[in-house]
Amino acid sequence: MKKVLLISILFFCGAELFAQSFYSNRINRRWMATGGLGYARSLGDLTNPGSYFDTKLNIVGGLQYRFTDRIQAGVNLMAFQLSGDDQDIDPELNTRSRGLSFVSNNLELSATGSVSLFPTAMRFTQRKMFNPYVVAGVGVLFYDPRAEVPEFLRNQAGDTIMAVPRGGEMVSLRQYQTERPNSYGRFAFVIPVGVGVRVKVTEFIDVTAQVSNRITFSDYLDDVSGRGYPDDDLFDLNVDKDITAAALSDPTGRGEIRGNPDNNDHYFIVNVKAEFYIQGEFLNKVFGIGGKRYNIRPQRGRGGLFNFGNRRR
Template structure:
């Protein structure tokens, strides 16, 4: 997290330099589009985490543009890169420890949300409240790529070990079809949550935000249904080894049809962020002139 803290400080410093260079003329003009940069942590919820675990040390980074429709409602588009992980080894449940599955995943998300601010902004952007809470909700698309580290050997049902040529490598799990399912790595997501903004000067806000993502997949972690017969993997010993990892800790392989995951509930994830928000100058991007012309066109003509 240290390098992301340094990056955030550099971004703030750069934005501050730009802000001080703005003329009084531009200061007096309305700004209604915010550029935001954020970083924080990501938490995964699925078959490879314990109930009640709501924080994680995985990271995320995001960039967004927000447009104010009026003094309380805005819309935002955001790109995010984030990491998720889960493993049975650190579980408090014995059954999960004996299952011995794990994954890590670096992911991307594009989302569009509507935002409702609790307090109204002033007539000008620099007259906004010093503190303002908000809630948001919308739609997005997430791309995920669960991976796992290949063990040193494959152990067959008779206890014989065969060294694996890609031992120690982190590889994608989806092509292996560990449960015999060719799932899609792109999922529709529903982001929702809330946050609070702190005015940090005429052009800047600091925002703290938390948002959950409902997904439409149970394969963020490559775990969902049951163990399959090892014969479906043919001669692919790597797929055989990663489909059932119990032999790595000295336990027998489970029979086909035994529960591997819970398919009754889709996976999800939580995003926690601190963001720097900057009101873009009107000569870069603004709709204030359009709004002004639109208001004039609605005025009744004098007789």
């Protein structure tokens, strides 16, 4: 019983000390830990112009630093999924279905900077309730488009030529070079640009709503780029992998226009995030970065030895 009582006392004392430290207004609060959810939408060769709700979940987290009263910058890591297909395409908005589709799990690491419309007060707790901002940056994207292997390889008349190895399985498209002889890697550079609004919820927490577009330097996020299909002689139909590649490249066997190489793919991101103003001392202890406490020095004069003067936040 005594041990339980002792542990309880230590726990509550520790919690009280933590609370006093966290809510202390003497600590530099230029650092913010961020985290949130949202959705991502692919905008490429397999985007159905008539569909606006083919969206996937994204999860993002990061660390921000406020350099001036309007400018802050940081790093962000986002995990998200993209998908697209033209199997249910509207003939009035596009020419035809090619039987192509993709889905990919992606990771994006970015460094971004934002400029707020209104300045942040010297005391961060007195910041504006609403503060719009613009954001831009650079990043790198890891992507890996996948698709389901067709059951059969077909000719231009739509007739079945042969069964396809691994038919019905989900496979990584990159390894099959569906637009031979062209190929692509796993990474692409991206430029995030967008706008948002920051809302003060408590003294130490903001919530942001942000809309942004990712300009990319790749046209293969959905595995589709070139206008023409690869020549048949680039696929050896005596090799299982080439049979699978031919079926993935042209599932319907029509062999007409495959994609549009004139425009790179990009994607659209909507996020709602929480920003937590954290202690610079915590970061300093853990990572060797962060701020210092504001000094509160005893002053002699009116009020005596224990006159601490004005406390800064």
